[in-house]
Amino acid sequence: MKREVRVIHRTAFQRPSEAMKILGTRTCSRGKSLLTHGGRRELSSTATRHITTTTPRANIPQSGHSLLHTRRLLAISGPDALRYLQGALTANIEANTSRAFFAAFLTAQGRLLHDVFIYPYAQNEKILNGHQAWLIEVDSNQAENLAKRIKRYRLRSKFDLRVLPSSEMKVWSVWNESVENTQDNPLSSVDRGALYAHEVASCIDRRAPGMGHRLLLPGNMKPIVDSNECSESVYRVRRYMRGVPEGQDELTSEQALPQESNIDIMGGIDYRKGCYLGQELTIRTHHTGVVRKRILPLQVYGVNETEPLEMVYDPLQNFNSESIPINTNILPCEKKGRSAGKWKAGIGNVGLGLCRLSTMTNATEKDEVSNYQVGDEFSLSWFHEESSKNSVKVKAFVPLWYPNSKN
Template sequence: MITDSRGAYSAFLNAQGKVLYDVFIYPTNYNHRWRTQIEFKNFQPIGQPPIKKGPAVDDPGFFIECDIKSAEALHDHIRRYKLSSKFHSRIIPKGEWDIWTLWDDHRLLLPDENEIGCTDTRAPNIGKRIAAYGGKKIGLEVPETVYNVRRILHGVAEGQDEILRGGNIAQESNVDYMGGVDFRKGCYVGQELTIRTHHTGVVRKRVLPVQIYRPEDPVPGKLTYDPELDFAALMPTEGGKNPNIHNLEGKGRAAGKFLRGVGNVGLALCRLEAMTPLEVEGKREDKSVPEFKLDVEGDEIRVKAFVPGWHLLGNATASRRAHVTASEA
C-alpha cells in the first residue's frame, strides 16, 4: 500500500508476469479540491447508474495515471478484480485534470492544494509528475516532442507503444530499474515470475535507448539527438508492426525490436549479449559489439544501443527508490 501523500510509479501485470499497463498511482485524500469539490459530486461510474450515496470524503482514494489509449481496458481490468470489495471507480473525462512533467524546477513539489503528484523515479533527475485540476498552468509549455526526446535519452519507456501490452516481463521493460517493483512486497498478480527472475538475476533483453545513423556515417560513440535526421518517421511501428534489428549479414535471429523514436533516437527492446558489452550469464571474453541494421522501406539504416549509466545501479537501488511498501493486511 502507499503509505503517505507521495505518488508512485508502478505497473499492472498479468498472471504470467507480463506488463499490461505502466502507471503512476497518486493518493488523493491529501488533496482538498479532489476530496471536497470534484470526485464526490454526482459520482457515476461509466456504464453504471448514478450512485445515491457516493464515496465519503475521508474514504481512501487514488488517481491512476495511464496511457490514454488503455484507460478503458485498465478500468475493466481493475473492476475484474473487485470481487466483494466495496470501492467505486470511474474514468476521468479529458480536460478535468491535466498531467504535467516538470524538470529544472526547484519549487516545492506540491505547493498547491489543487495538485497531486510525485517525484518521477524512472530515471535519476528526470523530474516531477503533477496532476493539476481544470487547465491550470503549472509552468512553461513545450511541445510533446521535447518531453519524448528527453525521456528517450534517459532510456525511459512509457505507454502502450513502448511497453507492449502483455509482451514482456517487468524486468525487460525496466519497470524494476525505474522503481516500479518493490521486491519486499508479496501477493500480487504476476509475482511468481517477477520474483524468480529477480533472484536468478538473468534478464536477457531490456528496453534501451538507440541511435539511428546512415551506413556511411561513423559509429556514434555517444547518444546524441539530431532533429535534422528524422529516421524515426520512417519506422512502421503502429499496430505492433515493430521492425526487427539484425546484424549486418541479416543472419540468425533478430538482435532486437525497434519500438518508437523521434528524429535519430529511439527505444528498442535489445538482446543484451548481442547489442551491448554486458554479461548476462557467465563470463564474456569478447566484449566488442558489431554493427546492426534496420531495413526500412527497402533502405538500410544502422542502429546502435546505449546502456544508461543508471541501469548499472541495479535492482537494489530501484527497490529502495520505490514508494510502495509491504501491506500488513
C-alpha cells in the first residue's frame, strides 16, 4: 500500500503578469529591470533581456509536480563525511548544515564534473549508522561514477557511502507559480514533524526564480499537492525557459568552467570559503578572468520564419529539437565566422545552448565588447541518420535573472 504526504497550496492562481511579481521583477525609470535573486539585486538592460517566463502557446501548468527519473541519490555518513564534502564541493557545507543547497564537484583543474543538491539527512538509521549524514542528488546516469570517484579520493577519511536504489528514495520537483517561496519552510502548508516522520527531505530550488521546490520521498510515496502530476518533460521545459542546465549532457562535464554552466549565478559557488578541489581556477576566473560563454535558453524556428521577439514554447511546430545532436555548432547565417556556440538539449521548439555572449547577445561581462547587432540570425545544421541535411534557425534569450555585470 502506497503512503502519501499531503502538501496543499491554498493560494489561488494568479495571472502571468501577477506571477512576474513573485520573481522579484520591477522596472525603474531608467529602463532597467531591478532583479532580486537569492537576496541579491541585479541589473539587466532592457536591450538585452528577453522574458523567458511569458505565457506559452501550449499549456505549461502554473502548478504541478514531476517525478525526476533523471536524478539519483547517494547517501554519505560518518565522522569525516562533513570534512570530505567541504573539501570537494564548490559551496560551503559548514554554512548549510541544517538546510539543503545546490553545489558542484570539480576536477583538480577546475573543470565541472557534477551538479548536485546536498540534503542534510537524519531520519533513516539504515543510512546513518548513528553518524551525521547527507544525501547527494546527482544525474542518475552518473551516480555510480560519482560514488567511485568519492571512494577513490577518500584517502583516510572515515565515512560510509552507498548509491540508493530508486525504489528506496526518489526526487520530485513541486512548483506553484502563484505561491511565493519562503526561506524558512519551503513546504509551509505541511507540518514539519509530519515530514520528518515520513523520512522526507526538501528544499527550495534557488537556481532560478520560479523553479519551485525539490522533495525527496521514499519510493512508495507520492506528494499530494493542489495540482496534477506532470511528466518530466514539463519540468525540462520549465528549466529550459529559465536557462537552468542540469546533468552531464547539458553541462559539458570535464571541459566547461563552472561559470560557463551558470553554477555561479545559480548559487552553487561560495567564493569566500576555504580550499576545495578545483578552487584555484574558479577563484581566478571570478576575480581576474572573463566568462565569454554561458548556457542560455534557445528557441528554434524555421529557416523561412520571422525571428521571434520573445521566447514562446510551442510543441506543435513541425520539428522537434530533441532530434538535434548534442554539441551541434551554432553558426551565423549571413556572415562567415567561428562557431557562436553549441546546442546542448531541447524539447519541442526550446532548448539550451552554450553561447558566446559577445556574438549571440549584447549581455557581455566585465570589459568585453559585444559584436551582436539586432537582426543577427544563427542556424543549426545536422544530418539525422541517413536523411538529408536538416537546418533550423536558433535565437538565444537572456533570462531575467541573468546578471549583466557591465551595469
